Amino acid sequence: MKKLPIIILVFLLIIGGGAVFGISYYKNGIAPVSKESKEVIITVENGQSAYSILNLLDSHGLVGDVTCGKIYLKLNEIHNLHANTYLLNENMSLSEIFAVMENPTDKYVLKLKVTILEGTSIAEIAESIGTAMEVESSTVLNLLNDTTFIQSLIDKYWFLHDDILAEGIKYPLEGYLYPETYLLNSNNTMEDVIYASLDAMDQYLTANKTAIEGLGWTPHEFLTFASVVERESLFDEDRPKIAGVFKNRLDINMRLQSDITVNYAWERTGVDVSYAHLEIDSPYNTYKYGGLPIGPISTVSSITMDSCINYEDNDYLFFFAKQDGTVIYSKTLAEHNKAVSENKWY
Numbered sequence: 001m002k003k004l005p006i007i008i009l010v011f012l013l014i015i016g017g018g019a020v021f022g023i024s025y026y027k028n029g030i031a032p033v034s035k036e037s038k039e040v041i042i043t044v045e046n047g048q049s050a051y052s053i054l055n056l057l058d059s060h061g062l063v064g065d066v067t068c069g070k071i072y073l074k075l076n077e078i079h080n081l082h083a084n085t086y087l088l089n090e091n092m093s094l095s096e097i098f099a100v101m102e103n104p105t106d107k108y109v110l111k112l113k114v115t116i117l118e119g120t121s122i123a124e125i126a127e128s129i130g131t132a133m134e135v136e137s138s139t140v141l142n143l144l145n146d147t148t149f150i151q152s153l154i155d156k157y158w159f160l161h162d163d164i165l166a167e168g169i170k171y172p173l174e175g176y177l178y179p180e181t182y183l184l185n186s187n188n189t190m191e192d193v194i195y196a197s198l199d200a201m202d203q204y205l206t207a208n209k210t211a212i213e214g215l216g217w218t219p220h221e222f223l224t225f226a227s228v229v230e231r232e233s234l235f236d237e238d239r240p241k242i243a244g245v246f247k248n249r250l251d252i253n254m255r256l257q258s259d260i261t262v263n264y265a266w267e268r269t270g271v272d273v274s275y276a277h278l279e280i281d282s283p284y285n286t287y288k289y290g291g292l293p294i295g296p297i298s299t300v301s302s303i304t305m306d307s308c309i310n311y312e313d314n315d316y317l318f319f320f321a322k323q324d325g326t327v328i329y330s331k332t333l334a335e336h337n338k339a340v341s342e343n344k345w346y
Contacts, residue, residue, distance in 0.1 A: 025065075025068070026068050026071060026072075028064060028065070028068075029064045029065030029067070029068025029069065029071075030064065030065075030068050030069060030072050030093060030094040030095060031064055031093050031094075032064075032090065032091045032092055032093050033061060033062060033063070033064050033090050034090040034091055035091060036090065036091065037089055037090070037091050038089060038090040038091075039087055039088070039089055040060050040061070040062060040087075040088050040089065040090060041085065041086070041087055041088075041110065041183055042056060042057065042060055042062075042085070042086045042088055043084075043085045043086075044056070044081065044082070044083050044084055044085075044086065044101065045083055046083040047083075048081070048083070050073050050078045050079060050081060050098075051070065051073065053081060053101070054066065054069045054070065054073060057069075057088075057094075057097065061090065062088060062090065062092070062094075062097065063094065064094075068094075069094055072094055072095070072098075073098075076095075076098075078098050078102070080102055081098070081101040081102060082101055082102070082104050084101075084104055084109045084110075085109070085110040085111075085183055086100065086101065086104075086108050086109060086110065087108055087109075087110050087183070087185060088100070088108065106185050106186045106187055107185065107187065108185070109185055109186075110183035110184060110185050111184070111185060111186050112132050112133060112183070112184040112185070112186070112188065113132060113181060113182070113183055113184075114128055114129055114132045114133075114181070114182045114184065114193050115128060115180075115181045115182075116128060116177055116178070116179045116180060116181075116182070116197055116299060117179055117299065118179040118230060118298075118299050118300065118301035118304070119179075119230050119231055119298045119299060119300075119301075120179070120298055120299050121171075121174065121264070121297070121298055121299075122141070122144055122170075122171035122173060122174050122177075123137075123141070123171075123267075125140075125177060125299070126138075126140035126141045126144065129190060129193055132184075133190060133193075135190070139190075140190055143190050143191070143194075144171060144172070144173055144194075145171065145172070147165070149191070150164065150165060150172045150173070151165075153173075153194070153198065156198075157198055157202055158202075158206075159176075159201070159202065159205050159219040159220075160176065160198075161218070161220065163218075163220050163295075164176070164220065164295065166294060166295075168282070168283040168294050169294055169295050170264075170267075170284075170295075173194070173198075174227075174295055174296045174297065174298070175223040175224065175226075175227045175295065175296020175297070175298060175299060175300060176197075176198065176201055176223065176296070177194070177197040177198065177201065177299055178197045178198070178200035178201040178204065178299070179299045179300070179301055180197065180200055182196045182197065184196075204302060204305065205219055208305070208309060211309045212309065215309070220295065220296075221292055222305075222308070223296045223300060224292045224293060224294075224295055224296045224297075225243075225246065225292055225308060226243075226296075226300040226304050226305050226308045227296035227297045227298045227299075227300050228246060228256065228258050228260065228261060228286075228292075228293070228297065229242055229243045229246065229304055229307065229308055230298055230299070230300045230301065230304040231260040231297060231298050232246075232258060232260060232321075233304065233307075234321065234325035235325060235326075235327075236303055236307075238327050239303065239304050239307035239308075240307040240310060240311050240312040241312045241314060241316070241319075241327070241329065242319060242327070243307050243308045243311035243312070244311045244312040244313060244314045244316065245314070245316045245317060245318070245319050245329070246258075247311050248314070248315070248316065248317055249317060250291065250292070253290060254317065255286055255287060255289070255290050256286035256291075256292070256293075257286055257287050258286045259271065259273040260297065261284050261285060261286045261293050261297060262277050262278060262280065262284070262285055262286070262287060263277075264284050264293075264297040264298075265280050265282035265284040265285050266280060271321075271346055272346045284297065314329070315331050316329040316330060316331055317330070317331060317332070317333075317336075318330040318331075318332075318333065318335070318336035318339075319336075320336065320339045320340050320343060320344075322343045322345065323343075323345035323346075328343065
């Protein structure tokens with residue numbers, strides 16, 4: 001009979017220990033998944049249940065333990081969650097995240113969408129930013145040409161140097177803004193859009209820094225080359241080959257003779273270039289000046305940058321795009337002239 005209290009005591013200790021462990025496990029399961037700050041964008045659709053949203057959060061790495069998350073939802077009767085696109089963070093607990101969704105604020109709700117397309121110029125980007133933020137495109141261009149702002153960016157990002165402020169450069173950040181769709185909240189500014197796009201470019205260039213250096217180019221030279229390939233290529237499969245053609249020309253000190261660089265110098269679009277257009281005295285005119293143009297002429301997609309890093313090693317020096325976008329490659333000028341005469345459509 002004297003052993004019974006001891007058995008009960010042991011039993012109670014086991015139960016108590018299990019309860020402590022369970023509570024600790026539960027708290028850890030709904031705690032932030034990281035102490036570090038890392039933003040995550042989540043879109044909650046109309047009609048999504050709390051459990052569905054929990055699974056969505058889990059798929060984006062914001063839930064420590066789904067079972068603990070379900071217990072949290074049950075204990076707290078979480079139901080009234082608002083459909084929005086949210087800017088969350090890995091250092092937020094599950095209770096903080098659901099509190100945001102129950103009472104959304106401008107800090108966490110993304111309302112603005114700015115899309116920067118590949119192959120577009122700063123002037124076109126200014127239009128996109130202006131439309132999204134309800135400001136004149138000229139206001140955006142003023143920011144993108146502000147020397148003080150540009151200098152602050154040069155100080156902030158390793159791949160930006162004074163060559164973007166060289167005399168003759170049309171727009172300092174041409175080619176440096178990474179093409180992507182950026183979601184912002186109402187507190188964000190035009191500067192925030194620029195920071196976001198430069199951050200994205202930073203990620204790409206940092207990851208490929210060694211490969212770019214292996215080509216013997218600075219980031220500015222690489223983006224300049226890649227922007228020409230971007231605008232000269234219609235199909236992804238042609239990009240490595242066209243990059244190889246332009247690399248061949250540079251290697252033998254042959255002028256790039258890219259029509260789209262001439263059009264950029266004239267600030268015009270299209271594919272037709274007259275002999276009069278070729279006479280423009282511009283550092284972007286690759287008919288008049290050898291080597292690369294003074295700077296990039298458009299945004300550049302990651303596909304094009306990959307194609308330039310891994311350009312095709314071929315023997316071609318010329319190419320001509322037919323009306324349907326297919327490209328004819330030639331090794332000699334005579335072959336090229338024949339291809340043009342037989343297929344010219346503009």
